[in-house]
Amino acid sequence: MTSFKKLIFEKAKTFPNGVVINGNGCRFICKSNNNSISISIETMSSEYCVEISNVDGSENYELIKGYLDSLEDIFKIISVASISKDIYPDMNKFIYLICPVRNISPSQQTEIADYVRNNEIDGVKFHYPPRDVDQSDSTGYNICVSHREAMEMCDEVHIFWDSNSKGSHFDLGMAFALHKKIKLVKCFDEDGTTKSYVKVMKEIEDRQVV
Numbered sequence: 001m002t003s004f005k006k007l008i009f010e011k012a013k014t015f016p017n018g019v020v021i022n023g024n025g026c027r028f029i030c031k032s033n034n035n036s037i038s039i040s041i042e043t044m045s046s047e048y049c050v051e052i053s054n055v056d057g058s059e060n061y062e063l064i065k066g067y068l069d070s071l072e073d074i075f076k077i078i079s080v081a082s083i084s085k086d087i088y089p090d091m092n093k094f095i096y097l098i099c100p101v102r103n104i105s106p107s108q109q110t111e112i113a114d115y116v117r118n119n120e121i122d123g124v125k126f127h128y129p130p131r132d133v134d135q136s137d138s139t140g141y142n143i144c145v146s147h148r149e150a151m152e153m154c155d156e157v158h159i160f161w162d163s164n165s166k167g168s169h170f171d172l173g174m175a176f177a178l179h180k181k182i183k184l185v186k187c188f189d190e191d192g193t194t195k196s197y198v199k200v201m202k203e204i205e206d207r208q209v210v
Contacts, residue, residue, distance in 0.1 A: 093123075093124050094124075094125045094126075094153060094154045095119070095125065095127070095155065095156050095157070095158050096127045096158070096180070097112070097129065097157075097158050098158070098159040098171045098175070099159070099160040100164070100167075100168060101165070101167055102165075102167070103165070104130075104165075108188065109130075111160075111186075115160075115185065127151075129147065144170070147174070151174045152178060156181045156183060157171075157180045157183070158182070159172070159185060159201060160185055160186050160188065161188060161197070162188045169197070172201070182205065
């Protein structure tokens with residue numbers, strides 16, 4: 001087996017009372033009993049489950065390998081995110097992402113989507129507005145309500161700042177009012193010498209309080 005498959009397989013054998021791992025929209029459960037093992041994976045839309053007896057028997061190697069192969073992408077995500085909370089302190093953290101939506105450029109969209117995807121692989125959960133909220137709302141009210149609910153629940157707010165994004169100004173005001181920890185990931189504008197929201201965000205980061 002490759003290293004991540006061996007990690008999952010050995011983890012299930014090591015924890016006779018079962019191990020549950022939540023991360024990246026998946027719930028992974030391993031349980032072992034004497035010489036059998038059960039593995040189940042639950043996502044928002046699907047559930048996979050298998051029970052394998054005589055786990056040390058060579059006749060079950062292909063069965064185990066085939067099953068893990070079929071779920072390889074999920075196992076890659078979970079095996080990385082679950083090795084150690086100390087190594088991956090952001091595992092299961094919920095991040096609200098402030099970013100341009102309506103007038104986003106292709107290069108901005110690619111950079112922001114890559115940031116979300118790379119962090120989600122490590123077990124971080126994102127509220128990513130263009131992906132997670134229906135943008136077809138005729139007035140915008142329901143969009144604002146959805147964003148407020150996510151903002152209230154999030155652990156941190158990460159920001160790709162574009163001063164031309166009106167929605168980003170609205171979201172930043174919510175983050176400030178709710179005393180959320182923020183991280184300015186990138187500013188797409190050049191900041192001037194006078195007061196600005198960019199300077200406010202940098203000062204918030206320096207103070208570590210909002």
